[in-house]
Amino acid sequence: xxxxxxxxxxxxxxxxxxxxxxxxxxxxxxxxxxxxxxxxxxxxxxxxxxxxxxxxxxxxxxxxxxxxxxxxxxxxxxxxxxxxxxxxxxxxxxxxxxxxxxxxxxxxxxxxxxxxxxxxxxxxxxxxxxxxxxxxxxxxxxxxxxxxxxxxxxxxxxxxxx
Numbered sequence: 059x060x061x062x063x064x065x066x067x068x069x070x071x072x073x074x075x076x077x078x079x080x081x082x083x084x085x086x087x088x089x090x091x092x093x094x095x096x097x098x099x100x101x102x103x104x105x106x107x108x109x110x111x112x113x114x115x116x117x118x119x120x121x122x123x124x125x126x127x128x129x130x131x132x133x134x135x136x137x138x139x140x141x142x143x144x145x146x147x148x149x150x151x152x153x154x155x156x157x158x159x160x161x162x163x164x165x166x167x168x169x170x171x172x173x174x175x176x177x178x179x180x181x182x183x184x185x186x187x188x189x190x191x192x193x194x195x196x197x198x199x200x201x202x203x204x205x206x207x208x209x210x211x212x213x214x215x216x217x218x219x220x
Contacts (some may be wrong), residue, residue, distance in 0.1 A: 066210055067099045073217045074105035079154035079215075083109040084122055085197060086134065089163035091206045098157045103194050107153045112143065122146035122158075135160050136181075137189050144180035145187065155217065156182045159209050161192070163201045177205045181216045188216060 073086030074081055083093050086166055093109030096102055110121055115134055118124040123146035132138040143158035168174035177195040180187065190212050194204040 060175055064098060065206075065216075066207075067095050067102075067218065070096065070210060070214050071099055071102055071105055074155075075152070076129060077217065079217070080105055080107045082105075082107045082147050082151035082153040082156045083171055084143045085111050085159040086118070086143075086159060087163045088115055088159050088202050088206050088209070089113070092157070092159065092209055093186065095206060095210065107151050110147070115202055118160075124152065124173060131157065133172065135162055135178060137175055137191070140178035140180035140189055141182075141187055145184035148182040148184070154183060155213075157209060158182075159205060161201075161205060163198045163205070165198060175201050175206070177201075178208045179205075179212055181212060183209055183216075186216075 087094055090109060092109045094113045096106050099171050112118045112121050115129050119126055122143050127136045128142055140160050147158060148156040159179045162168050162172060162174050166172035177192040177194060180189045186217040190210050194201045
């Protein structure tokens with residue numbers, strides 16, 4: 059019997075296969091959880107190209123081409139940085155669709171402007187760039203889990219909208 063997450067991952071895989079698309083992921087606050095969910099399904103190598111955990115600002119710069127200026131001006135948890143992560147990943151991975159996520163899972167690291175649970179996700183294709191802001195609450199593992207589910211829902215929405 060498949061869990062809800064496995065069924066959701068299978069739906070994403072089927073949609074990607076139907077489009078002939080390949081996916082890449084750049085994860086910060088989720089620490090590879092989304093990649094793990096996607097690759098829990100046998101045959102995911104038919105549509106999943108790669109996943110990166112880019113936790114530090116330096117890795118965002120080095121691996122994805124995020125600009126140091128954007129990190130200084132907007133912070134790692136921002137719409138701008140999420141967009142640069144997704145676009146950089148799309149270019150470097152040469153895939154059809156790239157998803158990025160950056161945020162504050164807690165329990166520390168939050169501020170009044172960006173409280174714990176603030177999550178930005180971006181999806182890039184050669185013809186679009188979409189972002190989504192989430193505000194989750196709870197303990198670290200719950201925020202990571204909710205972030206992964208939110209990003210997967212966002213992903214299937216974009217895949218099916220094209």
